[in-house]
Amino acid sequence: MDKKATTRKDDYSKWYNDLVHNADLAEHSDVKGCMVIKPYGYAIWENMRDVLDKMFKDTGHSNAYFPLFIPKSYLSKEASHVEGFAKECAVVTHYRLRATADGKGVEVDPDAKLQEELIVRPTSETIIWNSYRNWIQSYRDLPILINQWANVVRWEMRTRLFLRTAEFLWQEGHTAHATKEEAIAETEQMLRVYADFAENYMAMPVILGRKTHSERFAGADDTLCIEAMMQDGKALQAGTSHFLGQNFAKAFEVKFADKSGKLDYVWATSWGVSTRLMGALVMTHSDDEGLVLPPKLAPIQVVAVPIYKTEEEFHRIEEKFMALGKELKAKGIRFKFDGDDNKRPGWKFNEYEVKGVPIRLAMGPRDLENGMVELARRDTKEKSSISFETALATVEQLLLDIQSNLLERSKLHRANNTFEVDTYEEFKQRIDEGGFFLAHWDGTEATEELVKNETKATIRCIPFTEHPVPGKCMVTGQPSAQRVIFAKAY
Amino acid sequence: MDKKATTRKDDYSKWYNDLVHNADLAEHSDVKGCMVIKPYGYAIWENMRDVLDKMFKDTGHSNAYFPLFIPKSYLSKEASHVEGFAKECAVVTHYRLRATADGKGVEVDPDAKLQEELIVRPTSETIIWNSYRNWIQSYRDLPILINQWANVVRWEMRTRLFLRTAEFLWQEGHTAHATKEEAIAETEQMLRVYADFAENYMAMPVILGRKTHSERFAGADDTLCIEAMMQDGKALQAGTSHFLGQNFAKAFEVKFADKSGKLDYVWATSWGVSTRLMGALVMTHSDDEGLVLPPKLAPIQVVAVPIYKTEEEFHRIEEKFMALGKELKAKGIRFKFDGDDNKRPGWKFNEYEVKGVPIRLAMGPRDLENGMVELARRDTKEKSSISFETALATVEQLLLDIQSNLLERSKLHRANNTFEVDTYEEFKQRIDEGGFFLAHWDGTEATEELVKNETKATIRCIPFTEHPVPGKCMVTGQPSAQRVIFAKAY
Numbered sequence: 018m019d020k021k022a023t024t025r026k027d028d029y030s031k032w033y034n035d036l037v038h039n040a041d042l043a044e045h046s047d048v049k050g051c052m053v054i055k056p057y058g059y060a061i062w063e064n065m066r067d068v069l070d071k072m073f074k075d076t077g078h079s080n081a082y083f084p085l086f087i088p089k090s091y092l093s094k095e096a097s098h099v100e101g102f103a104k105e106c107a108v109v110t111h112y113r114l115r116a117t118a119d120g121k122g123v124e125v126d127p128d129a130k131l132q133e134e135l136i137v138r139p140t141s142e143t144i145i146w147n148s149y150r151n152w153i154q155s156y157r158d159l160p161i162l163i164n165q166w167a168n169v170v171r172w173e174m175r176t177r178l179f180l181r182t183a184e185f186l187w188q189e190g191h192t193a194h195a196t197k198e199e200a201i202a203e204t205e206q207m208l209r210v211y212a213d214f215a216e217n218y219m220a221m222p223v224i225l226g227r228k229t230h231s232e233r234f235a236g237a238d239d240t241l242c243i244e245a246m247m248q249d250g251k252a253l254q255a256g257t258s259h260f261l262g263q264n265f266a267k268a269f270e271v272k273f274a275d276k277s278g279k280l281d282y283v284w285a286t287s288w289g290v291s292t293r294l295m296g297a298l299v300m301t302h303s304d305d306e307g308l309v310l311p312p313k314l315a316p317i318q319v320v321a322v323p324i325y326k327t328e329e330e331f332h333r334i335e336e337k338f339m340a341l342g343k344e345l346k347a348k349g350i351r352f353k354f355d356g357d358d359n360k361r362p363g364w365k366f367n368e369y370e371v372k373g374v375p376i377r378l379a380m381g382p383r384d385l386e387n388g389m390v391e392l393a394r395r396d397t398k399e400k401s402s403i404s405f406e407t408a409l410a411t412v413e414q415l416l417l418d419i420q421s422n423l424l425e426r427s428k429l430h431r432a433n434n435t436f437e438v439d440t441y442e443e444f445k446q447r448i449d450e451g452g453f454f455l456a457h458w459d460g461t462e463a464t465e466e467l468v469k470n471e472t473k474a475t476i477r478c479i480p481f482t483e484h485p486v487p488g489k490c491m492v493t494g495q496p497s498a499q500r501v502i503f504a505k506a507y
Numbered sequence: 508m509d510k511k512a513t514t515r516k517d518d519y520s521k522w523y524n525d526l527v528h529n530a531d532l533a534e535h536s537d538v539k540g541c542m543v544i545k546p547y548g549y550a551i552w553e554n555m556r557d558v559l560d561k562m563f564k565d566t567g568h569s570n571a572y573f574p575l576f577i578p579k580s581y582l583s584k585e586a587s588h589v590e591g592f593a594k595e596c597a598v599v600t601h602y603r604l605r606a607t608a609d610g611k612g613v614e615v616d617p618d619a620k621l622q623e624e625l626i627v628r629p630t631s632e633t634i635i636w637n638s639y640r641n642w643i644q645s646y647r648d649l650p651i652l653i654n655q656w657a658n659v660v661r662w663e664m665r666t667r668l669f670l671r672t673a674e675f676l677w678q679e680g681h682t683a684h685a686t687k688e689e690a691i692a693e694t695e696q697m698l699r700v701y702a703d704f705a706e707n708y709m710a711m712p713v714i715l716g717r718k719t720h721s722e723r724f725a726g727a728d729d730t731l732c733i734e735a736m737m738q739d740g741k742a743l744q745a746g747t748s749h750f751l752g753q754n755f756a757k758a759f760e761v762k763f764a765d766k767s768g769k770l771d772y773v774w775a776t777s778w779g780v781s782t783r784l785m786g787a788l789v790m791t792h793s794d795d796e797g798l799v800l801p802p803k804l805a806p807i808q809v810v811a812v813p814i815y816k817t818e819e820e821f822h823r824i825e826e827k828f829m830a831l832g833k834e835l836k837a838k839g840i841r842f843k844f845d846g847d848d849n850k851r852p853g854w855k856f857n858e859y860e861v862k863g864v865p866i867r868l869a870m871g872p873r874d875l876e877n878g879m880v881e882l883a884r885r886d887t888k889e890k891s892s893i894s895f896e897t898a899l900a901t902v903e904q905l906l907l908d909i910q911s912n913l914l915e916r917s918k919l920h921r922a923n924n925t926f927e928v929d930t931y932e933e934f935k936q937r938i939d940e941g942g943f944f945l946a947h948w949d950g951t952e953a954t955e956e957l958v959k960n961e962t963k964a965t966i967r968c969i970p971f972t973e974h975p976v977p978g979k980c981m982v983t984g985q986p987s988a989q990r991v992i993f994a995k996a997y
Contacts, residue, residue: 047637048574052574053573054572059569079550081545084542085658086674087538092604103613109597109600112595123579123589147536184576
């Protein structure tokens with residue numbers, strides 16, 4: 018670990034890279050664009066995955082697994098899908114290697130060329146709807162509510178760990194419905210599931226809304242999204258849920274017979290979140306000292322560090338901590354006692370600070386004598402000395418407090434960096450400061466494009482609101498139904 | 508579902524394919540060699556994965572994730588590894604598609620050719636040891652105990668669902684150690700973990716042993732395995748654990764400084780099981796009526812089917828079952844009440860029989876009156892009428908009984924089909940009947956090869972035994988240290 022890590026103020030981007038490295042979350046591999054997710058980073062992802070997986074199952078979904086490879090021709094079947102996804106793809110052209118003539122290496126065997134190239138899935142709508150065609154005959158076969166946890170590949174030239182990598186891990190839900198209404202309800206339900214997860218587990222407030230036409234998923238009739246604000250004021254799209262209409266059903270000829278026997282195309286949704294959420298988690302809470310993790314997702318929620326000189330002291334402190342640890346574990350709290358004799362307490366303090374462990378306990382011989390334990394909370398860095406007797410109750414409550422404090426802090430940050438602007442002049446002046454800019458927009462792609470070209474800001478979403486207040490477009494002065502969110506984005 | 512499914516006696520291979528299809532476990536996809544794992548099949552795999560994952564974590568391992576792609580040159584770095592794995596691989600040669608001239612399709616963009624081809628991982632030793640090089644400097648960095656859950660691809664021309672597919676799901680453990688002894692102990696420990704899982708969760712007895720030199724993993728100094736016997740007497744390799752010596756450390760230049768500062772190469776192991784276990788599970792227990800699942804891995808352990816004419820009857824039976832279901836769920840038992848009014852009880856009985864649900868409960872108006880419930884166990888097909896009052900305790904105990912009955916039944920089958928043979932004549936006469944043949948072997952590859960060519964049987968393993976009894980090779984009469992297991996295999 019490098020104690021002189023870059024601060025957020027110095028260079029937010031470098032701060033992020035350093036932190037991901039120092040907290041041992043992930044690293045670049047030698048394979049261009051592909052990352053290695055290290056055990057500590059993966060443990061956080063596992064926690065995210067387990068919570069989401071339960072949420073999906075609680076809403077009636079099952080997991081399944083579809084092939085990694087998609088025949089090239091499938092991508093062309095849905096006209097707008099091909100434009101969006103059949104570009105930067107990993108293409109498998111051969112299925113065999115052979116020894117080189119000098120016997121020292123291997124080379125592609127030219128005789129093993131595939132008749133049709135295979136694409137490593139950038140997303141699985143096409144391969145899945147090709148299967149659904151055989152699964153669906155009548156309304157009795159509907160709905161199909163399937164999710165897949167998988168790796169996908171979208172070739173990227175400029176990559177950043179978790180935020181943009183050629184290969185990433187994600188989940189993709191793919192559902193099939195008998196009616197348009199049911200598919201739309203599913204699209205909305207899954208967006209709410211994502212928002213629930215973001216706010217109540219990641220402690221990351223999000224805005225729920227709808228993408229503009231130009232920002233829609235390629236092949237969708239409607240794309241809903243949750244948008245989060247990072248500490249530098251930039252937006253991060255944290256999850257999307259797509260109403261696909263009958264587009265993929267038509268492309269893959271998937272029809273069903275309704276109760277009266279009438280044939281119609283099936284209605285579809287798809288929705289996904291990815292390891293990108295790891296980047297969002299880092300950038301929402303962490304500070305110049307390192308990672309800050311919400312307790313609900315922290316692989317270690319409480320770490321205990323003994324401070325001792327003699328072996329006898331060590332054992333007495335260890336005994337105390339192990340007893341407490343047993344009680345904490347019985348309550349489902351993830352506890353670690355770090356009795357590693359090769360590392361000094363100061364080193365450990367730093368290590369767990371960088372790794373974002375929510376609560377650190379420490380005990381020395383004097384604490385032991387006085388029946389006390391030192392408690393440090395990672396989010397505020399406050400330290401206190403508490404009675405060992407009350408440690409269990411204190412820790413249990415504090416984990417809840419830290420979880421809600423992180424959410425409140427993030428909400429406050431977002432509130433402080435969300436602005437209403439009414440003129441394009443003001444917008445252009447202020448957009449570089451970062452933040453969400455609520456402004457009126459005339460609903461045209463031309464205006465959206467102009468703002469993007471001139472400022473690099475995009476419309477993150479048209480936020481859901483029960484009481485839309487109309488106004489005039491900040492650029493053209495034309496009528497606008499409601500304010501939308503402009504921001505620069507990751 | 509096709510009631511006239513093929514029986515095991517008619518055609519074991521077709522019986523297997525029909526069953527996998529009828530029980531809705533998996534199907535072939537349009538992508539040659541790749542399968543779709545359907546929700547019910549995936550739910551069984553999830554149960555397997557969760558149990559194994561806990562076992563790995565309980566033995567100190569963490570999960571991580573490494574890239575899908577391996578640069579072609581990496582495969583050549585370990586001499587025997589390249590021979591084993593750099594053959595039937597999916598090779599990525601390009602990273603972009605472009606629209607065809609007619610605008611109707613997409614084609615590979617010849618300008619987007621990779622400088623070095625990427626191989627879709629057939630196994631990850633090379634990419635992982637390339638990372639370990641940067642992770643390991645001193646003995647303090649050891650051991651590294653990492654597991655990865657991932658998809659891998661080995662091009663296959665003749666595929667069978669679960670048993671042999673081009674893409675499959677698996678876990679691969681990759682550990683690094685300071686000493687040879689520690690690495691060997693790890694190799695043996697993980698074999699025992701696999702054997703524990705096979706016997707106590709899959710209810711599938713396995714023989715622990717060592718592969719012959721010619722059957723070793725490409726790049727290993729020693730390959731340990733668990734071998735199971737299927738109902739047709741053929742062997743199935745259910746898991747392997749490899750002691751890799753310093754082979755990959757040398758190939759990727761991974762050295763560590765010991766306590767005295769002396770540099771040495773790191774010692775390695777790798778170990779894996781795959782979705783092949785699904786095939787083993789099917790072929791170990793199932794019968795002519797369909798799947799038979801051990802309770803510990805069954806997605807539904809108890810299904811309840813109401814038999815009714817009136818709505819009032821339905822509600823009264825439903826109420827009873829829901830109360831029981833609540834109690835069962837509180838005990839961690841996976842319970843399903845099937846109240847689907849569109850399907851008749853007979854259809855449901857058949858459905859859950861085909862899907863291998865261990866216990867089926869049924870209740871009609873008369874049962875309701877008498878306080879009884881009909882119970883059918885899937886393994887023996889026995890039916891009984893039990894008092895509803897005692898249903899909870901009966902079901903709980905019966906799940907344990909079914910689990911142990913399946914193991915005992917499989918053990919008996921194996922015992923009945925394991926033979927000692929002392930002459931090659933007898934061996935050749937009997938090998939086609941199926942079964943494990945314990946015979947003496949002179950330890951040479953020549954003899955192993957001869958038997959394989961003449962009978963298609965291979966040495967499945969040299970079984971671990973505390974008291975090896977020497978003898979004479981059944982083929983050459985040369986000395987043999989102990990009997991080995993010959994069998995035909997999947």
